[in-house]
Amino acid sequence: MAVAVESDPTGAHAPRVVAKGRGAVAEQILRIAFDQGVKVRSDADLAEILAAVEVDSEIPLQALAAVAEILSYVYRAQGRMPPEPARHRSEIRP
Template identity: 60%
Template sequence: MDDNAQSGVTHSNIKKKSHNPTAVALTIGNGDDLTPRIAAAGRGKIAEQILQLAFANGVKVREDSALAEMLAKIELESPIPSEAFLAVAEIMSYVYKANNQPNPFDALLDISASATAIDDTPKED
């Protein structure tokens, strides 16, 4: 992973059913390509190792079972699927803010919030 890249981890830890966590590490590069990509993914002991490395290195971690399960199916180094983009943008936005760095994801999140706030009620004729 690029030392200057931003990263975060999302994971699932469903202890009630079984102790088989899923963890996915996300990264984005520097420069013009801000597409989040899958840096690492695993279940069980591999997920635990991903989480241990994240905590040991101060990487921000978010628990999100549905997102972790979806992203764990994606091939390593692949861009995230469009249906996960908003959730991942929120994670990466948090990472940038936590690291006191300019946040390229805020503009995307603002656009998304504006789009969902559009009034789509039927107009009377």
């Protein structure tokens, strides 16, 4: 099982599933990730949760903490800072 997740560069939306599959499809997802230099993490439990998410759908609330941890690892490994989360209008101070 392989699941590809993409974060919103603006931080306005939750990360979303962009590809998923088993067997040959999973191998292709991993091959593309490695060829593109995308960091890959093995987590069978999280992959099973994310496999239930439709492609192009946002990550469900129960998986957000785990995905946030992975994305934080990826950003640090790439020497980048994660985007600031979008703030609700009432939280923005002049």
